[in-house]
Structure formats: C-alpha cells, structure tokens
Amino acid sequence: MVLSDATAFPYGLRVLVVDDDPTWLKILEKMLRKCSYEVTTCGLASIALQILRERRNKFDIVISDVNMPDMDGFKLLELIGLEMDLPVIMMSIDGETSRVMKGVQHGACDYLLKPVRMKELRNIWQHVYRKKMHEVKEIEGNDSCDDLQIFRNGVEGFNERGLFMRADSDTMRKRKDMDKDHADQDSSDGATVKKARVVWSVDLHQKFVNAVNQIGFDKVGPKKILDLMNVPGLTRENVASHLQKYRLYLSRLQKQNEERIMGAARQDFSHKGPSDNLNLRSSFQEQPSNRSNGFQHSSQKIQAQTNIPDPHLDETKTSVTLKVPDKNGTSVSDAIDPQNITSASPLSGVFSFERMPVNQDRKLSETMILECQSWSGSVPPKQFMQYPKHNHERCDLLGDYSCLPKLDLEHPIAPGHLYAPPPVISMSCSVEGDVRDFSDVKPDLLDCMKSLSPALTCTVESVSAQLSDSVVTSTNSDQKFSSVEGLSSIKDCDFDQERNQATLLTSEEASIICGTDLTCLHDDLSGYQLQGVSFGNIGLNSIDLFQCNDAMALPGLQNNWYDDVEFSSETMEFPLLDGGLFA
Amino acid sequence: MKQGYLDEQFCQVEDLQDEASPNFAEEVATLFFKDSARLISNVEQALEKYPKDFNRWDAYMQQLEGSCSSIGASRMKSECMSFRDYCGQGNVEGCMRSFHKVKREHGALRQKLEAYFQLLRQAGPAGAATRPGM
Numbered sequence: 001m002v003l004s005d006a007t008a009f010p011y012g013l014r015v016l017v018v019d020d021d022p023t024w025l026k027i028l029e030k031m032l033r034k035c036s037y038e039v040t041t042c043g044l045a046s047i048a049l050q051i052l053r054e055r056r057n058k059f060d061i062v063i064s065d066v067n068m069p070d071m072d073g074f075k076l077l078e079l080i081g082l083e084m085d086l087p088v089i090m091m092s093i094d095g096e097t098s099r100v101m102k103g104v105q106h107g108a109c110d111y112l113l114k115p116v117r118m119k120e121l122r123n124i125w126q127h128v129y130r131k132k133m134h135e136v137k138e139i140e141g142n143d144s145c146d147d148l149q150i151f152r153n154g155v156e157g158f159n160e161r162g163l164f165m166r167a168d169s170d171t172m173r174k175r176k177d178m179d180k181d182h183a184d185q186d187s188s189d190g191a192t193v194k195k196a197r198v199v200w201s202v203d204l205h206q207k208f209v210n211a212v213n214q215i216g217f218d219k220v221g222p223k224k225i226l227d228l229m230n231v232p233g234l235t236r237e238n239v240a241s242h243l244q245k246y247r248l249y250l251s252r253l254q255k256q257n258e259e260r261i262m263g264a265a266r267q268d269f270s271h272k273g274p275s276d277n278l279n280l281r282s283s284f285q286e287q288p289s290n291r292s293n294g295f296q297h298s299s300q301k302i303q304a305q306t307n308i309p310d311p312h313l314d315e316t317k318t319s320v321t322l323k324v325p326d327k328n329g330t331s332v333s334d335a336i337d338p339q340n341i342t343s344a345s346p347l348s349g350v351f352s353f354e355r356m357p358v359n360q361d362r363k364l365s366e367t368m369i370l371e372c373q374s375w376s377g378s379v380p381p382k383q384f385m386q387y388p389k390h391n392h393e394r395c396d397l398l399g400d401y402s403c404l405p406k407l408d409l410e411h412p413i414a415p416g417h418l419y420a421p422p423p424v425i426s427m428s429c430s431v432e433g434d435v436r437d438f439s440d441v442k443p444d445l446l447d448c449m450k451s452l453s454p455a456l457t458c459t460v461e462s463v464s465a466q467l468s469d470s471v472v473t474s475t476n477s478d479q480k481f482s483s484v485e486g487l488s489s490i491k492d493c494d495f496d497q498e499r500n501q502a503t504l505l506t507s508e509e510a511s512i513i514c515g516t517d518l519t520c521l522h523d524d525l526s527g528y529q530l531q532g533v534s535f536g537n538i539g540l541n542s543i544d545l546f547q548c549n550d551a552m553a554l555p556g557l558q559n560n561w562y563d564d565v566e567f568s569s570e571t572m573e574f575p576l577l578d579g580g581l582f583a
Numbered sequence: 584m585k586q587g588y589l590d591e592q593f594c595q596v597e598d599l600q601d602e603a604s605p606n607f608a609e610e611v612a613t614l615f616f617k618d619s620a621r622l623i624s625n626v627e628q629a630l631e632k633y634p635k636d637f638n639r640w641d642a643y644m645q646q647l648e649g650s651c652s653s654i655g656a657s658r659m660k661s662e663c664m665s666f667r668d669y670c671g672q673g674n675v676e677g678c679m680r681s682f683h684k685v686k687r688e689h690g691a692l693r694q695k696l697e698a699y700f701q702l703l704r705q706a707g708p709a710g711a712a713t714r715p716g717m
Contacts, residue, residue, distance in 0.1 A: 020646075021618065021646070021649055021650050021653060022614055022618050023611060023614045023615045023618055023619075023650055023653040023654060024649065024650070024653040026610070026611055026614055027596060027599065027611060027653055030599045030604070030607060031599060034599065034601075065649075067642070067645060067646065067649070092649075093645060093648050093649040093652055094645070114649055114652045114653070115592040115595070115652045115653065115655065117595065118595065118598075118599075
C-alpha cells in the first residue's frame with residue numbers, strides 16, 4: 001500500500017473515481033495510488049453521489065467517466081458542481097469536440113481521453129489548487145467594501161478569511177475534528193491562500209432554492225437569500241457564489257429549451273437581471289465590433305463586472321440613490337428631463353437612454369444592473385445593441401488614447417496633458433472632423449456647467465459617464481453635438497450622466513476595491529467638474545483612473561493596459577490642467 | 584504476441600505492477616476478460632432485441648471499446664471502432680461483420696494473453712522483468 005498521508009500538498013489528495021468499467025476502475029485506482037493520492041472507487045454514478053453526500057469534505061476531486069448506465073456523467077458532474085463544488089474531471093473514450101465541449105459547459109475542469117495516462121493523473125492536483133486560487137479571487141471580486149479591509153490587511157486578511165471562515169454550520173462544528181483528520185493536509189496548504197469550502201448539502205441547497213423562490217427570481221440577491229436562509233456561519237459571498245452557479249445551471253437548462261442562443265442570452269438578461277452580466281457579455285461578444293481593440297476592452301471590463309455579483313450591487317445601490325436625488329434635486333435637471341426627451345428623441349441611441357432616468361425616478365432603490373435590465377428589456381433589440389455599443393465607444397476612447405500626438409496639437413498647453421489628450425482625440429474621432437465646432441460649443445457648455453455646478457455633486461463615476469456619453473451622442477448624430485447650444489447640450493449630458501451611472505459602476509467598484517487615494521481623486525475630480533470644464537477630460541480620466549487603481553491594487557489583473565501608475569501620480573495636476581485649458 | 588494485439592497501454596498496466604501487487608497485469612487481464620465477455624453479450628443481445636437501433640448498438644459497443652482501451656487491446660478496439668462507424672452509417676451488415684470480428688479478436692487475445700501469463704509464471708520474477716515480447 002502506498003502511504004496516503006504524505007507530507008507535501010499534492011500527496012494525499014483525496015480522489016473519488018467513478019467508472020462503470022471495472023477494469024478501468026482497477027487501473028485508475030492503481031495509477032492514482034502510485035501518485036500517492038488517496039483513492040476511493042465507485043462503479044455507479046448514483047453511488048458516487050451518495051458517497052459524496054455522506055462523506056462531505058472527504059474528497060478533493062472527482063474523476064468520472066462520461067458514459068455510465070445509471071446516470072449520465074454530465075448529470076453527475078452538474079450535481080457535484082451544484083452541491084459539492086468540487087473539481088470534476090471527465091474521461092471518455094470519445095474525444096469529439098462536441099462531447100468535450102459539453103463536459104466543459106457542465107463544469108468539468110478537465111476532460112481526459114481514454115486510455116488515461118499516469119502522467120495526466122499525476123497532474124490533477126493542479127485543478128484542486130486552481131480552484132482554491134479562484135475562490136480567493138472570488139472573494140476579491142465579491143466584496144468591494146468588505147474587501148477593502150482585506151486589502152488593507154493585505155494577504156494576512158485573506159488568510160484569516162480563508163482559513164477561519166467556514167460556512168456550513170455543520171462544518172463549523174466538525175471543523176475541529178477535520179483539522180485533526182487532515183491536519184497535514186491543511187498545513188501543507190499553508191503556503192497557498194486557501195478558502196474554506198462551503199458544502200452545499202441537499203438540505204442547504206433546498207433552503208437556498210426555497211429562499212430564491214420566496215424572494216422571486218427577478219429580485220433575488222445574495223444578501224436577501226442569506227437573510228432568509230438564516231444559516232449561521234454562511235457568508236454572503238458563499239451565497240453569491242452559489243447563486244451564480246445556480247443561475248448558470250438554470251440558464252443551461254433554459255438554453256436547452258431555447259432555439260436560438262441569442263434569444264436565450266437576451267432572455268436570461270432580462271429575466272434574471274442582477275448578476276447575469278455573463279450573459280450580457282456573451283451578447284456583447286455577438287456584436288460586431290468596429291474596433292477589435294476597443295472591443296476587447298469592453299468585454300474585459302464586463303468581465304470584471306461578472307466577478308462582482310449582486311452583493312456589491314446592494315452596496316452600490318446606496319451610492320446610486322444618493323446620486324440620483326442630487327441630480328433630480330436641482331431644479332435645472334428637473335427641468336431637463338422632459339426636455340431631454342424631445343431634444344434627444346431623434347437619436348435612437350439617446351432615445352433608449354431616456355428610459356433610464358425614468359426608471360431611476362420611479363424606483364430609486366433598484367439596483368444598478370436591474371436598471372440595465374429593465375432598460376434592455378424595454379428597448380427593442382436594436383436599441384439593446386446600443387448599450388454594448390456605448391461601452392464600446394468608451395473603450396474606443398481608451399483605444400484612441402494611443403494616438404496621443406494629435407492631441408497635443410489641440411491643446412499643447414495642458415501641463416497634465418497626459419490626461420487631457422485622450423478625450424480630445426477621441427472627440428475628434430467620434431465627431432468626425434467637427435472638432436472646431438465642438439470646441440466652439442465648449443464655452444457655452446462651460447458656462448452652463450458653471451451655473452449647474454453648485455447643485456451638482458457628482459462623483460467620479462457620473463462624470464466619467466458624462467464624458468463617454470457625450471461622445472457617444474455626438475457620434476450618433478455628428479451634427480447634433482456641434483450645433484447644440486448652451487443648455488440643451490448640457491441637458492443631453494446630464495441625461496447621459498444618469499444613464500451612465502449604471503454602466504460605469506464597474507469602475508466605481510473597482511476603484512473602491514483598490515481604495516487607493518480615492519478620496520483625493522474624488523475631490524480633485526469634483527472640483528474639476530464644478531469648474532465646468534470639458535466633459536471629455538474628466539470622463540476619460542476617471543476611466544483611466546479606474547484602470548490604474550485597479551492595476552495598482554490588483555497587480556497582474558489589468559496592468560497590461562497602460563502604464564497606469566504614471567496616471568495616478570498625475571492626478572494632482574488636474575487643476576493646473578483646468579487653468580491651462582479654460583483660462 | 585507481436586501481431587498488434589496489444590499496444591503501449593498494456594505496458595502501462597504492466598508498469599503499475601509492484602511489490603504491493605505483483606500480479607497486477609494478470610489481475611487486470613482477468614478482470615478485463617470477465618467484463619468484456621459481459622459487454623460482448625450485451626451487444627449481442629442488443630443486436631437481436633433491437634434491430635437497427637444503431638444508437639443503442641453504438642452505446643453498448645462504446646462500453647466495450649472503453650474496456651478494450653483499458654488493457655490496450657488494440658486490434659479488438661479498432662474492430663469496435665469500425666463497428667461504431669458502421670452504426671453511424673446505418674450499415675447493419677457491416678455492424679454484424681464487425682461484431683463477429685470483435686468476438687474473434689476477443690477470443691484470440693484471450694488465448695495469447697493466457698499463454699503469455701503462463702510463460703511469465705514459468706519464467707518467474709526474472710522473466711517478468713524482461714517481459715517476453717508482445
């Protein structure tokens with residue numbers, strides 16, 4: 001017998017092998033033992049499920065055959081994913097792409113072809129390891145506010161959270177025993193950042209489903225579910241993570257019934273709202289992209305969003321509601337809204353946005369993405385496309401940033417011209433040569449903005465929204481922006497602002513996550529904005545800031561975009577820039 | 584033993600043999616023949632009971648093919664594959680022909696392997712190390 005209790009991490013990995021072929025079972029068992037793994041074998045999927053349910057936390061990974069008489073391997077895979085959250089490796093004699101794809105879709109972490117080789121099995125620990133890493137990342141993405149603390153505490157915080165936060169109440173109680181049982185295992189993991197796994201027992205899962213049903217699928221959020229479930233020890237991110245899985249599971253079921261993928265994606269989007277950004281993203285990807293470059297950015301950003309499930313929305317909600325009243329509170333913007341509709345109506349792009357403010361007025365407490373949802377829901381497909389496009393546009397801005405030189409020609413004075421350039425360039429791009437006109441308009445806008453400024457207490461996000469939007473608007477109707485005068489143009493901007501809050505949340509959250517010097521950033525930006533300077537700059541800047549903060553706080557995540565650190569250091573130069581541009 | 588009955592997977596199985604289980608390869612082979620006989624009879628029954636139910640035939644034959652891959656029974660496995668190809672084409676004749684070939688290969692492999700293990704036992708532990716050709 002090979003020693004199952006070895007000293008270092010991969011050794012002693014607890015593997016459950018499920019295969020109806022006894023010969024393979026015998027061979028696999030032997031191979032895995034030779035890898036110093038702890039092996040349990042099982043010839044039937046149903047029994048495997050039973051074993052997994054009875055002996056919770058006793059396995060690290062499951063290897064399952066695809067074709068089994070009592071239960072489809074994919075079904076088993078899905079159940080394991082839903083209840084146990086264990087990595088599952090599928091294996092089969094057939095390597096057809098469609099089969100492999102199906103396995104991956106159902107959540108397989110790997111798909112091995114028979115005959116399975118020893119060297120492949122020797123490596124399976126990587127899936128366990130990877131899963132742990134992802135779980136840590138999930139925490140990162142999951143809690144913007146809570147994680148602030150973690151960020152402050154650094155890795156220490158992570159470890160604490162990971163090691164001492166057990167979810168299941170049962171697990172809590174059993175924790176000590178487990179520690180004894182697997183002390184070596186845990187200590188061997190000490191080097192890695194480990195997050196305790198929540199075991200979703202049948203009961204727990206049922207509670208979860210009940211809670212979801214009670215709340216209603218449209219309004220469901222981890223926080224609410226958590227409250228309803230009332231399980232001690234269970235954390236919101238546990239619920240959020242499970243909710244995401246559950247949604248994926250349901251959407252797969254749903255998709256099977258849908259004829260068209262696109263249809264499915266949209267339906268998911270409108271029906272499930274909050275955290276279905278994933279679907280959103282998929283629909284994005286179906287959009288034709290003007291610039292592959294910019295497009296990539298957009299999807300990347302969305303991806304970031306996916307990492308941030310509903311819980312954050314709850315938190316963001318507060319900031320949103322704060323913002324909205326601010327805007328609506330001012331008589332100017334009140335007056336603006338109705339006017340906006342008329343002024344904007346010719347533009348399909350702007351038109352679709354009109355619904356946003358309405359929504360906000362009606363239901364301030366709605367979460368951001370919900371607004372997006374209703375927005376996309378209320379707008380016919382074509383306009384729905386507008387949404388991605390808008391993001392897209394913003395990313396184009398970022399993309400355009402690379403052609404800095406042009407900028408300098410426009411405003412060579414700006415000391416912080418590292419910042420200033422991008423907006424101008426992008427504007428000239430989108431306005432299609434109407435740059436002159438545009439700058440003519442600017443003074444008017446500035447004046448108006450000045451008059452508005454006292455009332456406006458916009459934060460970075462909304463400002464940035466403004467920017468990217470105004471550009472979008474101008475693209476949609478090249479003439480419009482340049483011809484607008486004074487108030488009306490500002491209205492548009494305001495208007496856009498509101499719409500954009502939703503979309504820009506990501507950046508806000510991201511910056512919250514980073515939590516670096518954000519306060520002073522806000523100050524600078526709002527000061528900047530109050531002076532009623534060009535929208536472009538601010539918006540772009542804040543976007544950049546978002547990225548740069550992001551990059552700084554989460555090294556390796558997005559830092560390949562720009563040399564962002566430089567940007568953040570430039571932040572302080574805003575006021576100077578203002579002076580230069582608008583003196 | 585060299586006529587392609589077995590492939591490198593069989594070597595893999597033999598390599599798994601150690602002090603803990605000195606007869607591992609033979610145990611696996613025994614298990615394989617027992618189980619593959621069952622799978623073959625499954626296919627046989629399906630061929631009789633469900634005429635032209637190619638999906639069912641294919642499913643059963645896939646099980647057998649999987650089993651063949653475990654021990655590296657290459658000739659048998661390739662026959663299984665051609666059976667499944669015929670299933671895909673809806674070729675009953677081809678399926679029947681292939682199936683008989685599968686059975687023949689199964690019998691042949693059994694003979695060869697029995698002889699092989701016999702030889703190993705006679706040669707003793709030293710013979711196992713040199714692994715008399717295949």
